[in-house]
Amino acid sequence: MEILFICIMKNKLFTSNFCFILAANFLLFFAFYLLMPVLPFYLKEEFMAGKSMIGFILSCYTIACLCIRPFSGYLLDTFSRKPLYLLAYFVFTVIFGGYMLTGVLAVFIALRIVHGFAFGMVSVAGNTIVIDILPSERRGEGLGYYGLANNIAMSFGPMVGLFMHNTCSYEVIFSSSLLSGCLGVVMAGLVKTSYKAPVKREPLSLDRFLLVKGIPAGFALLLLSIPYGMTTTYVAMYADEIGIRISSGLFFTCMAVGLAVSRIFSGKQVDKGRITWVIQLGMYMAVVGFAFLFVCRYLMIGFPILTSGLFLIIALLLGIAFGTMFPAFNTLFVNLAPNNQRGTATSTYLTSWDVGIGVGLMLGGVIGQALDGFNYAYLLGAILTVFSAVFFHIKAAPHFNANRLR
Numbered sequence: 001m002e003i004l005f006i007c008i009m010k011n012k013l014f015t016s017n018f019c020f021i022l023a024a025n026f027l028l029f030f031a032f033y034l035l036m037p038v039l040p041f042y043l044k045e046e047f048m049a050g051k052s053m054i055g056f057i058l059s060c061y062t063i064a065c066l067c068i069r070p071f072s073g074y075l076l077d078t079f080s081r082k083p084l085y086l087l088a089y090f091v092f093t094v095i096f097g098g099y100m101l102t103g104v105l106a107v108f109i110a111l112r113i114v115h116g117f118a119f120g121m122v123s124v125a126g127n128t129i130v131i132d133i134l135p136s137e138r139r140g141e142g143l144g145y146y147g148l149a150n151n152i153a154m155s156f157g158p159m160v161g162l163f164m165h166n167t168c169s170y171e172v173i174f175s176s177s178l179l180s181g182c183l184g185v186v187m188a189g190l191v192k193t194s195y196k197a198p199v200k201r202e203p204l205s206l207d208r209f210l211l212v213k214g215i216p217a218g219f220a221l222l223l224l225s226i227p228y229g230m231t232t233t234y235v236a237m238y239a240d241e242i243g244i245r246i247s248s249g250l251f252f253t254c255m256a257v258g259l260a261v262s263r264i265f266s267g268k269q270v271d272k273g274r275i276t277w278v279i280q281l282g283m284y285m286a287v288v289g290f291a292f293l294f295v296c297r298y299l300m301i302g303f304p305i306l307t308s309g310l311f312l313i314i315a316l317l318l319g320i321a322f323g324t325m326f327p328a329f330n331t332l333f334v335n336l337a338p339n340n341q342r343g344t345a346t347s348t349y350l351t352s353w354d355v356g357i358g359v360g361l362m363l364g365g366v367i368g369q370a371l372d373g374f375n376y377a378y379l380l381g382a383i384l385t386v387f388s389a390v391f392f393h394i395k396a397a398p399h400f401n402a403n404r405l406r
Helices: 002-010 016-035 039-047 051-078 081-101 105-133 136-167 170-190 212-242 248-271 275-302 304-335 339-370 375-403
Strands: none
Touching: 016 081, 016 105, 016 136, 016 170, 039 051, 039 212, 051 081, 051 105, 051 339, 081 105, 081 170, 105 136, 105 339, 136 170, 136 248, 136 304, 212 248, 212 275, 212 304, 212 339, 212 375, 248 275, 248 304, 275 304, 275 375, 304 339, 339 375
16 A cells, blocks of 8 residues: 555656646746737837738747757756746746837847747746656656646637737736736746756767757647747737637637647647657648638638638637647657756757747748738648648658657
8 A cells, every 4th residue: 555655646747846837837828928919919009010020020039939949958958957947937027027118119129039038948947847847657648737838828818918908008918917927937936846966068069959869850840830820920910801800819719728628638648659640630630720721711701700600610620739739749859868858858849849930920921911911821831731741751750769768
């Protein structure tokens, strides 16, 4: 009985540490998602920015994330993780106050870049610490719940942000994100991490900043994240452009519901070893979702009510697709790396995602302005997802099976 009790406690998932980091992760992403659908309107109304300029400004955040990710992994594998986590979280939070104080576009762009650096570090640190906390036998399931915190934030954040955009000043919206970040710093401070002995400083090499074995999977993930970035950033403007009267906040809510439900299913399947199968299933659903998002513009001409309902179904489908893939991709990268390179594995996973998001932000704005509509951006998204699925099946999945460590 004593041995059984020890085994149960060892494999316990919802420890106090795990609950604190879940709360910290939720508050981090709530602050982020609260602003995400509002910023295009803010830049247009306050700075008279065009679609291309909006895409450029928003992509600065993601490009900054991209630049810091590889160094984040190296730092987290070399030094104590929690101080880096708290420092990055604090800087991420303070920037919301900066947004309220600036009225100069150049300063706003500079703040977006610093914000991106901070988010890049705090997200890698959080992901790495949660992997340290989780029992290895339930890592896929735990990562599913960790991502679920993001999804709950995604469910409420954009909806609250768009509601506040219609009823409150921008200062109130920025203040709300600032408050969420402050509470998150408190939660992050309560997380207890085990002592990490200083590691031997090895000669710098590419593998210290990038998980080379993860490059094929990273390329497939990059192709997927391009249309994801275009969707989460421009879907509210797209809905307004084609005349959908349903609140865009409902799109994000439906998408978050799909992400939340599928993550639990996905995490358990990943723990059973079905990593590549889960990813491919999600890819097929994503292709269908982006294709129908493109078609919505033309369906609105003859079937406006039907199209509005379809718009929400698409959001749910895309949520299920990406919620299915996220825990599987995260586990895939971790399973390719030794334990002393968990930070590098996590940063490679998130760097691949950020590159695609950044490209998606820029492409979406350019396509929306050049072709006078965002629908062609989603057509491109469907095509890129097909390419990603084919590449993953032919190259990335066999490469993973040949090089996995666990």
